[in-house]
Amino acid sequence: MIYCPSSFVISPYPILLFFLLCTCSQGLNAQKWDTLSPIPESFTFPVVAVADGKIHIMGGGGTGGATNHHFAYDPATDTWDTRSPVPYFAQQPAGATANGKIHYFGGGYPNSGSPLDDHYVYDPVTNTWEQAADLTAPRAIHYAVTLDDVLYSLAGQGMANLCQSYDPIADAWTTKNNLPDNGFWYGAHVATGGHIYRFCGGGYTAPNKLAHRYDPDTDSWASLPMFPAATHGLRGAAIGDKIFLAGGYHDFLERDEVYIFDTQTNSYTPGTPLPLGRNYHNMVAIDSCIYVVGGHHAIDETVRFQLLRFCPYEMASSVKNIATRQPLVARYFWGKLTVQLPEGVIGTDAQLSLFDLAGRRVFFEKMPSGTGNLHESEVGDLPSAVYFIRLNTKDAVYTGKVSAN
Numbered sequence: 001m002i003y004c005p006s007s008f009v010i011s012p013y014p015i016l017l018f019f020l021l022c023t024c025s026q027g028l029n030a031q032k033w034d035t036l037s038p039i040p041e042s043f044t045f046p047v048v049a050v051a052d053g054k055i056h057i058m059g060g061g062g063t064g065g066a067t068n069h070h071f072a073y074d075p076a077t078d079t080w081d082t083r084s085p086v087p088y089f090a091q092q093p094a095g096a097t098a099n100g101k102i103h104y105f106g107g108g109y110p111n112s113g114s115p116l117d118d119h120y121v122y123d124p125v126t127n128t129w130e131q132a133a134d135l136t137a138p139r140a141i142h143y144a145v146t147l148d149d150v151l152y153s154l155a156g157q158g159m160a161n162l163c164q165s166y167d168p169i170a171d172a173w174t175t176k177n178n179l180p181d182n183g184f185w186y187g188a189h190v191a192t193g194g195h196i197y198r199f200c201g202g203g204y205t206a207p208n209k210l211a212h213r214y215d216p217d218t219d220s221w222a223s224l225p226m227f228p229a230a231t232h233g234l235r236g237a238a239i240g241d242k243i244f245l246a247g248g249y250h251d252f253l254e255r256d257e258v259y260i261f262d263t264q265t266n267s268y269t270p271g272t273p274l275p276l277g278r279n280y281h282n283m284v285a286i287d288s289c290i291y292v293v294g295g296h297h298a299i300d301e302t303v304r305f306q307l308l309r310f311c312p313y314e315m316a317s318s319v320k321n322i323a324t325r326q327p328l329v330a331r332y333f334w335g336k337l338t339v340q341l342p343e344g345v346i347g348t349d350a351q352l353s354l355f356d357l358a359g360r361r362v363f364f365e366k367m368p369s370g371t372g373n374l375h376e377s378e379v380g381d382l383p384s385a386v387y388f389i390r391l392n393t394k395d396a397v398y399t400g401k402v403s404a405n
Contacts, residue, residue: 033272066091075287100125101121139156186202194215197236229255233247237284239290278297330389332402341374362379
């Protein structure tokens with residue numbers, strides 16, 4: 001495997017370049033974490049969320065107490081800029097993006113820890129905030145997760161089993177069935193594939209290695225295989241059906257281990273370790289890359305300012321599985337995807353995949369070798385967006401993009 005140079009990633013079209021130039025290959029040691037432009041200042045337990053293609057870090061604790069500072073990172077230019085400050089001060093708030101806007105709520109009042117019930121929504125297009133329905137009860141040390149554009153608030157100080165969802169139309173919170181245990185403190189909470197996943201957590205001196213999956217259709221949690229180690233301060237982010245879980249604290253050390261949880265097989269595999277262990281960090285995914293934002297290390301204070309990136313889709317080093325430089329030509333219309341096949345694909349068995357902007361595979365098909373130069377697939381109705389195509393044969397990978405309007 002050959003590492004994809006940063007010049008390919010930091011461009012006006014980072015997603016397309018990764019799909020055109022990189023193909024996934026597991027188990028090789030050439031993959032590495034990139035260190036990007038540092039966070040402008042130190043944050044403690046901020047809200048970190050992706051909106052409008054940028055990573056936003058805001059609020060939580062800062063120098064001397066709570067802060068309302070807000071910055072946004074642009075992956076295309078590797079730069080940070082200042083954004084509209086959070087409307088109130090709170091330590092250990094929660095927040096997540098739903099329907100393109102960042103929700104920010106709760107937290108402890110500066111220097112006292114008294115929980116708050118405030119709820120504000122940030123619009124990245126207008127760079128403005130507006131107030132939304134308060135929480136049903138004040139809380140801090142809680143979590144926010146968005147699943148299919150539905151916002152959830154999980155746990156909280158004094159309400160460890162609480163699970164609620166927010167309806168933006170009714171501007172109201174709805175209480176769901178309780179969380180399955182009291183160990184939701186400082187764990188990883190990740191939404192992907194129609195479910196919410198929770199890993200580890202618990203107190204600093206008594207972490208656990210529990211894992212659960214939430215099904216919104218049945219409003220229920222189910223147990224999963226336990227995480228490899230009891231961990232406090234673990235974080236995670238998903239690309240498709242793979243959840244990357246990194247860092248945390250166990251055995252009296254900040255850990256650098258990374259594990260990849262496969263939601264199809266419910267299994268863990270080791271990933272490329274972080275350059276340095278950390279906990280109380282944040283993780284997000286953009287354009288099929290994982291980002292680690294800030295965190296804490298007992299000795300190295302620079303961790304607080306670090307922004308790391310890991311892209312599991314790397315260039316293959318062998319003659320086989322080389323991504324071609326010429327993208328596929330495709331068209332989507334009325335639920336049908338028509339692909340013009342390159343000469344090297346005609347008469348060859350191939351696999352056709354369609355990915356959304358978050359790297360989730362939304363369609364997969366095994367193509368027979370008898371296919372002509374045009375191949376038509378029934379992919380069904382797709383939301384209006386840009387999608388990326390990958391066509392795999394035994395000798396090559398071809399990629400392209402298509403718009404659904």
